[in-house]
Amino acid sequence: MNDYVLVVDDEEVNRKLLVKILEAEYEVETASDGKQALQMLKAQPHKYAAIVLDLVMPDMNGFSFLEEYCSDAILQNIPVIVSTGDDNIECETHSLELGAWDFIRKPYNERIIHFRLHNAIERSRAQILRKLQHVEAFDSLTGLYGRDYFQKATREMLDAFPEEQYAMIRLDIAKFNLVNSFFGIHRGDEFLCEVADKIRQFVASKNHVTFGRMRADVFAICMSYEKESELSDLSYRFRKEIREIIPEFEMIPVFGFYLIKDLKMEVNDMYDNAKLATKICKGSYIQNYAFYQDEMSQDLIQEQRIVNMTRSALQEEKFVLFLQPKYDIQEGKFAGAEVLVRWKASDQKMISPGEFIPIFERNGFIMKLDFYVWEHACKLLRSWLDKGYDPMPISVNVSRVSVYNPKLVEVISDLVATYNIPPELFQLELTESAYTSNPYMIREAMKDLQKRGFTILMDDFGSGYSSLNVLKDIAVDVLKIDMKFMSDTEIPGRGENILASVVNMAKVLEMPVIAEGVEKESQVRFLKNIGCEYVQGYYYAKPMPAEEYEKMLFRDEEQALG
Numbered sequence: 001m002n003d004y005v006l007v008v009d010d011e012e013v014n015r016k017l018l019v020k021i022l023e024a025e026y027e028v029e030t031a032s033d034g035k036q037a038l039q040m041l042k043a044q045p046h047k048y049a050a051i052v053l054d055l056v057m058p059d060m061n062g063f064s065f066l067e068e069y070c071s072d073a074i075l076q077n078i079p080v081i082v083s084t085g086d087d088n089i090e091c092e093t094h095s096l097e098l099g100a101w102d103f104i105r106k107p108y109n110e111r112i113i114h115f116r117l118h119n120a121i122e123r124s125r126a127q128i129l130r131k132l133q134h135v136e137a138f139d140s141l142t143g144l145y146g147r148d149y150f151q152k153a154t155r156e157m158l159d160a161f162p163e164e165q166y167a168m169i170r171l172d173i174a175k176f177n178l179v180n181s182f183f184g185i186h187r188g189d190e191f192l193c194e195v196a197d198k199i200r201q202f203v204a205s206k207n208h209v210t211f212g213r214m215r216a217d218v219f220a221i222c223m224s225y226e227k228e229s230e231l232s233d234l235s236y237r238f239r240k241e242i243r244e245i246i247p248e249f250e251m252i253p254v255f256g257f258y259l260i261k262d263l264k265m266e267v268n269d270m271y272d273n274a275k276l277a278t279k280i281c282k283g284s285y286i287q288n289y290a291f292y293q294d295e296m297s298q299d300l301i302q303e304q305r306i307v308n309m310t311r312s313a314l315q316e317e318k319f320v321l322f323l324q325p326k327y328d329i330q331e332g333k334f335a336g337a338e339v340l341v342r343w344k345a346s347d348q349k350m351i352s353p354g355e356f357i358p359i360f361e362r363n364g365f366i367m368k369l370d371f372y373v374w375e376h377a378c379k380l381l382r383s384w385l386d387k388g389y390d391p392m393p394i395s396v397n398v399s400r401v402s403v404y405n406p407k408l409v410e411v412i413s414d415l416v417a418t419y420n421i422p423p424e425l426f427q428l429e430l431t432e433s434a435y436t437s438n439p440y441m442i443r444e445a446m447k448d449l450q451k452r453g454f455t456i457l458m459d460d461f462g463s464g465y466s467s468l469n470v471l472k473d474i475a476v477d478v479l480k481i482d483m484k485f486m487s488d489t490e491i492p493g494r495g496e497n498i499l500a501s502v503v504n505m506a507k508v509l510e511m512p513v514i515a516e517g518v519e520k521e522s523q524v525r526f527l528k529n530i531g532c533e534y535v536q537g538y539y540y541a542k543p544m545p546a547e548e549y550e551k552m553l554f555r556d557e558e559q560a561l562g
Contacts, residue, residue, distance in 0.1 A: 002025060002026050002027045003026050003027065003049035003050070003121065004026065004027045004028075004029060004047050004048045004049055005022055005026045005027070005028050005029075005048065005049060005050050005051070005052060005117065006028075006029050006030070006031060006037060006040065006041070006048045006050075006051045006052070007019065007022075007028060007029070007030045007031070007051075007052045008030070008031045008032075008033070008034065008036075008037040008051060008052065008053045008054060008057075008062075008065070009030070009032070009052075009053075009054040009057070009083065010032050010033055010054065010056075010057040010058060011054070012032075014054065014083070014106075015030045015032075017108060018052060018083075018108070018113075021108060021110050021113055021114075022113070022114075022117070025114065026049075026117075029048075032057075033057045033058060033059045033060050033061075034053075034057060034059070034060030034061060034062065034064055034065030034068075035059055035060040037051070037053075037065060038060075038065065038068055038069075041075055041078070042072075042075075045074045045075060045078075046074075048078055049078070049079075049121050049124070050078065050079045050080075050081060050117055050120055050121050050124070051078055051079070051080045051081065052081050052083055052104070052117070053065060053066075053080050053081065053082050053083060053100075054082075054083045054084075055082060055083075055084055055091060055095070062082065062095070063094065063095070063098065066080065066095065066098035066099055066100060067098060069098070069099055070098050070099035076099060077124060077127070078124065079101040079102070079120035079121060079123065079124045080099065080100050080101055081100075081101060081102050081103065081104055081116060081117060081120055082095045082100045082102070082103050082104075083103075083104055083105075083106065084103055084104075084105060084106070085105070085106040087105075101120045101123070101124075102116050102119075102120050103116075104116055104117075137149040139212065139213040141189055141192060141193065141213070142192055142193055142195075142196035142213050143196065144196050144199070144211060144212045144213045144219070145210065145211065145212030145213070146212060146213065147212065147213075147214045147215070147220075149212065150210060150211070150212030150214070150220055151267040151268060151271075153210045153212075154210045154222045154267045155267050157208055157209075157210055157222070158222075158260075158263045158267075159263075161208050161224075162263055164208050164224040165224060165225060165226065165259075165260075166208075166222060166223065166224055166225070166260045166263070167222070167223060167225050167231055167257050167258065167259050167260065168220070168221075168222050168257075168258040168260055168267075168270040168271055168273065168274045169220065169221040169222070169223070169231070169234075169255060169256070169257055169258075169274060170214075170218065170219075170220055170255070170256040170271060170274035170275050170277070170278055171195075171199070171218070171219040171220070171221065171238075171253055171254070171255055172217060172218050172219075172253070172254045172256075172278050173195065173217040173218075173242075173251055173252070173253055173254070174251070174252040174253075174254050174288075174362075175251065175252070175364075175401065175404065176188070176191075176216070176217035176251070177217075177364050178249075178364070178401070178404050178405075179191055179246065179249065179251070181405075182249070182404065182405065182406050183246070183249070187246075191245055191246060191251075192213075192217060194245050195217075195219065195242065195245070195253075196213065196219070198238065198241060198242065199211050199219060199221065202234060202237070202238060203221060203223055206223050206224060207224065208223065208224040209221065209222065209223035209224070210222050210223075211223075214271075220271055220274070222260075222267075222270070228259070228291075231255075231257050231289070231291075232289060234255070235253070235255040235288055235289035238253050238255075239252065239253055239288050249404065249441075252288055253288060254278050254281055254288050254289070255277075255278065255281075255288060255289035255290075256273075256274040256275055256276065256277030256278035256279075256280075256289070256290060256292065257274060257277055257289065257290070257291045257292065258270055258271075258273040258274040258277060258291075258292040259291065259292070273292045274292060276292055277289075277290045277291055277292040277293075278290065279303065279362075303359055306351070306355065306356055306359055307359065307363065309345070309346075310356075310360075310365055313343060313345075314368060314369070314372060318343055318344050318345065318346075319341050319342070319343055319344075319369065319372060319373070320341070320342050320343075320344055320545065320546075321339055321340070321341060321342075321373065321376050321377065321380065321545075321546050322339075322340045322341070322342050322543040322544060322545060322546070323337040323338065323339055323340070323394065323543065323544060323545075323546055323549040324337055324338050324340060324536055324541065324542065324543040324544070325337045325536070325540060325541045325549065325552075325553075326338065326514060326534050326535070326536045327534065327535050327536070327540050328533060328534055329524060329527060329528055329532070329533070329534065329535050330528065330531075330533055334392055334553060335392060335534050336392035336393040336394055336395070336427075337392070337394050337395075337549060338394070338395050338397075338429065338536065339373060339377045339394050339395065339396045339397070340353070340397075340543050341353060341369065341373050342543075343356055357399075361399060361400065361401055364401065366399045366401045366402070367399070367401055367402050367405070369399075370397075370398065370399050370401075370402045371411070371415075373396055373397070374396050374412065374415055375415060375419075377394060377396050377426065378415055378416060378418070378419040378421050378426065379419065380394075380546055381394065381419070381421050381425055381426065382419045382420065382421060384550070384554075385420075385421075389554050391425060391553075392425075392553070393424060393425045393426070393427050393455065394425065394426070394427065395427035395428065395429045395455075395457055396426070396427070396428060396429065397429045397430075397459070398428050398429065398430050398434070399434075400431065400434040403430060403434045403441070403442055403445070404441070406441075408445050409445050409448045409449055409452070412426075412428070412449065412454070413449075413452055422453070423452055423453030423454045424453055424454075424455065426454065427454065427455040427456075427457060427478075428449065428454055428455070428456055428457065429457040429458075429459045429480070430442070430446075430456070430457070430458060430459065431458075431459045431460045432458055432459070432460050432461055442474060443474045443475065446474060446475045446476070447475045450475050450477070455477045455478065456475060456476050456477045456478070457476070457477065457478040457479075457480055457514070458471075458476045458478070458479055458480060459480045459516075460480065460482060461479045461480060461481050461502070471509065476511065477511065477512075478511060478512050478513070478514060479502070479506050479511055479512070479513045479514070480513075480514045480515075480516055480536075481499065481502060481513060481514070481515055481516065482515075482516045482517050483515055483516065483517040483518055483519070483523055483537070484517055496526065499515075499530065500530040503530050503531055503532050504530075504531070507531065512533045512534060513532050513533060513534065514533075514534040514535065514536055515527050515532050515534070515535045515536070515537075516535075516536045516537060517536075517537050517538075518535040518536065518537030518538075518539045518540070519537055519538045519539050520539060521539065523539070524539060
């Protein structure tokens with residue numbers, strides 16, 4: 001089937017003449033002015049292979065048509081041949097500025113018309129092909145190689161320069177999905193473009209390197225290296241600079257390195273090995289890179305098994321609440337409980353939080369689990385209140401991922417309001433690492449929650465490097481210290497002295513202290529002597545199902561512990 005050509009001219013004699021010249025080689029349609037031509041083109045923009053356009057026409061002339069034409073990304077691909085009756089250089093220049101491709105002059109020369117029209121159509125097709133090839137090869141957002149072309153270019157590089165030593169690198173931005181959620185997709189796209197620019201800068205000095213965007217926030221680099229320290233230095237410098245892109249939101253680039261031994265290995269397999277390495281450090285706030293080791297494959301299989309069960313587990317409420325009581329050791333009575341979560345698998349075996357929590361923090365599912373636990377804790381409190389009980393406060397954990405939610409305060413406030421729970425019964429525990437990762441955001445959120453009546457507990461106080469500074473700047477009501485703080489010390493008595501000092505400092509700040517992990521009577525005596533108010537641990541009770549906690553607590557709420 002012949003190509004379609006649209007002839008636009010207000011003179012009927014010119015239209016008929018051009019139809020007669022072109023009809024043997026093309027399907028020719030006509031329009032009497034620019035407005036009619038635009039209507040025809042926009043109705044079927046991919047129909048026409050070329051346009052022959054007169055400049056002087058009533059209603060909408062050729063220049064007005066070209067102005068509309070050059071503003072339309074689809075129509076721009078159709079070559080426009082301007083038909084003119086004079087040699088006016090200014091008209092020709094203006095036509096070219098507006099997107100015209102070529103000219104034919106009146107009176108018409110049949111051979112010249114055919115040559116110029118044919119050449120314009122071929123140029124258009126070649127240009128479209130180049131665009132398609134570029135789209136196929138390059139990522140449209142960042143301009144880096146796409147996944148397929150990255151693999152092709154990497155294979156060509158490895159085959160061409162086999163004498164070099166290469167590493168496959170996978171770069172993944174931890175918590176990037178939260179950038180889109182909290183700041184919007186446009187800001188997320190800007191961030192990815194800036195990451196791509198950083199990659200270009202960091203590898204610019206390499207003689208043998210390929211790099212591309214694999215998907216979303218995942219990038220790949222294959223480059224030659226001399227020492228392994230070059231790779232770890234790359235991760236350190238990249239982490240330092242990427243912090244500056246969104247200063248108010250700590251972004252952590254996670255690197256997986258695979259040192260290529262067999263250059264004939266499939267490039268995709270090299271990339272998969274680098275991907276396995278990232279699993280080791282994803283979620284770590286200390287180390288943001290890892291090198292591939294052969295045993296990582298088994299770890300991935302186990303992780304994938306857990307991920308596959310996740311969605312159905314939430315829908316079927318396989319996650320169950322356990323409560324570990326807290327005790328007032330100075331008064332000898334119950335003082336509430338901490339809500340913990342366990343996963344009851346289909347075989348009725350419990351999956352340890354140590355297995356699934358790190359995975360959920362990596363894939364973002366922890367936010368859904370957080371809300372699930374919070375809501376079920378509210379339901380539990382509501383059931384106790386409806387039964388006429390006078391429950392003690394229970395505390396729920398807020399993960400390091402959930403603290404980045406700018407709507408955290410509203411989510412928690414709306415939840416307790418929905419179930420009509422007094423805020424003082426619903427306490428919130430955050431780990432110290434959550435406070436230090438983004439202090440401004442956390443400070444404002446915690447102040448707001450305190451104003452609404454919630455009690456804030458800092459878990460794992462003393463486990464990080466900024467505890468005292470955190471206490472200075474962030475609103476906290478209660479400190480929780482793990483008794484492991486006293487273990488494995490080479491200097492006798494040092495742990496006890498530090499713990500006593502922390503308790504004394506907390507008293508000055510009017511902050512109660514809860515000691516976790518209390519397992520021995522000697523620890524209880526020591527904590528009483530230094531004035532610690534509350535304890536939590538196996539010495540008194542292990543975490544227990546909600547039903548068991550309810551029976552124990554409300555059988556005798558004032559039971560003395562002796």
